[in-house]
Amino acid sequence: MYDPSPGGSRRRGPRTLQAGALPADAQRVDPTSDDPIVALRGVGRAFGDVDALTELDLVVPARSITVLLGPNGAGKTTAVRMITGALDPDEGTVRVFGLDPAEHGAEVRRRCGVVSAKPALYDRLTGWDNLAYSAELYGLGRRADDRIREAAARFGIEHALDQLVGGYSTGMKTRLALSRSVLHEPDLLLFDEPTSGLDPESSYAVLDLIKEMRRDGSTVVMCTHLLLEAEGLAEQVIVLDRGTDLISGTPEALTASYWPGAVVRLDAEEPERLDALADHEGVLAYERAQVATVQLDTPERIPDLIAELVGRGVRLTRVEPHRPTLEDLYFAVRAEHRPLRGAPPPHPPVRSDAAVGR
Numbered sequence: 001m002y003d004p005s006p007g008g009s010r011r012r013g014p015r016t017l018q019a020g021a022l023p024a025d026a027q028r029v030d031p032t033s034d035d036p037i038v039a040l041r042g043v044g045r046a047f048g049d050v051d052a053l054t055e056l057d058l059v060v061p062a063r064s065i066t067v068l069l070g071p072n073g074a075g076k077t078t079a080v081r082m083i084t085g086a087l088d089p090d091e092g093t094v095r096v097f098g099l100d101p102a103e104h105g106a107e108v109r110r111r112c113g114v115v116s117a118k119p120a121l122y123d124r125l126t127g128w129d130n131l132a133y134s135a136e137l138y139g140l141g142r143r144a145d146d147r148i149r150e151a152a153a154r155f156g157i158e159h160a161l162d163q164l165v166g167g168y169s170t171g172m173k174t175r176l177a178l179s180r181s182v183l184h185e186p187d188l189l190l191f192d193e194p195t196s197g198l199d200p201e202s203s204y205a206v207l208d209l210i211k212e213m214r215r216d217g218s219t220v221v222m223c224t225h226l227l228l229e230a231e232g233l234a235e236q237v238i239v240l241d242r243g244t245d246l247i248s249g250t251p252e253a254l255t256a257s258y259w260p261g262a263v264v265r266l267d268a269e270e271p272e273r274l275d276a277l278a279d280h281e282g283v284l285a286y287e288r289a290q291v292a293t294v295q296l297d298t299p300e301r302i303p304d305l306i307a308e309l310v311g312r313g314v315r316l317t318r319v320e321p322h323r324p325t326l327e328d329l330y331f332a333v334r335a336e337h338r339p340l341r342g343a344p345p346p347h348p349p350v351r352s353d354a355a356v357g358r
Helices: 076-084 105-110 127-137 141-154 170-182 200-215 251-258 271-279 301-311 326-337
Strands: 038-047 050-060 065-069 091-096 112-115 188-192 219-224 236-241 244-249 262-268 283-288 292-296 316-322
Touching: 038 076, 050 076, 050 236, 065 076, 065 200, 076 091, 076 105, 076 112, 076 188, 076 219, 105 112, 112 170, 127 141, 127 170, 141 170, 170 188, 170 200, 188 200, 200 219, 236 326, 244 251, 244 326, 251 326, 262 271, 262 301, 271 283, 271 292, 271 301, 292 301, 301 316
Parallel strands: 050 244, 065 219, 065 236, 112 188, 188 219
Antiparallel strands: 038 050, 038 091, 236 244, 262 292, 262 316, 283 292
8 A cells, every 4th residue: 555654655755746747538537526536347466376356346436435344354455555556456457536546656646645554654753744744745835834733633633743753652643644644635535444453432533533534525445344433434335355345335225135124133931932933924034043033024014023923922022123234234245155153143134136236
């Protein structure tokens, strides 16, 4: 992943990151349009004998938060490095703002803000000097001081700018890296595990700031393997495994494709008496473990179902309509493609006819 910092990829010294000359037929994507900001089509990339990406399709809509979900080694970081042009694909096409990063990397990176999983910072410099160096790289000129103050204040780090970064806590370093990523007001923000190593309070603050940037019109791509982190944040979810996309879409559309009706959890003093629901009209799926999970074709059936059970003398101890979560979706998708050791059993999904993603 490209990173304008010590050890950052493809860094050739402290030169200004200016857009290169584009050929007349090069098509820039206006970040205010509805065209996708990022489009990877059939992308493959190998490191020796290891396939890091295989036929990866990844499309990022403008002015949205796209979350790449997957276990460690799924290809999330490699995909982001493709977007910045830090890596070139072995096959397939990569377009960012309508440009090929392999040919127009400077133009693409000038419009991106990047926070890597372990952001590299200059520990022997102050926070201000770290930001000032990046401001010089981005050619901010006379605007640099104002932009440094604005970015630092946005992420609550302005009080520590005169301190050496080597004395920063993990949370402060993350906030400094986030400040650095927005100095030049980029159109696309790329965050790879931005809350890694943070305490819960700092993690919540970072996620809230990401939402704020989205409200300000930025496009955000975030990699994470923390499902609770993505819940309520993602406007588009792409589940990756073994370097390819398993499924993509909005959380609402994806959960509806796996659970098209309604899900209700039931328990009773004699739970085995609930098993008769498996053959009940309108029941699409039934499973009983600690509690019975019933998937219905429509939520309107729930009152009649409960009334019928009570009429039969079943003493219910739990009736809980359940909205499938991103965690439910993630494990259902992964279980559909390969068995998972130690994974919690998902609610029995019933795919709708509407295809979503792959």
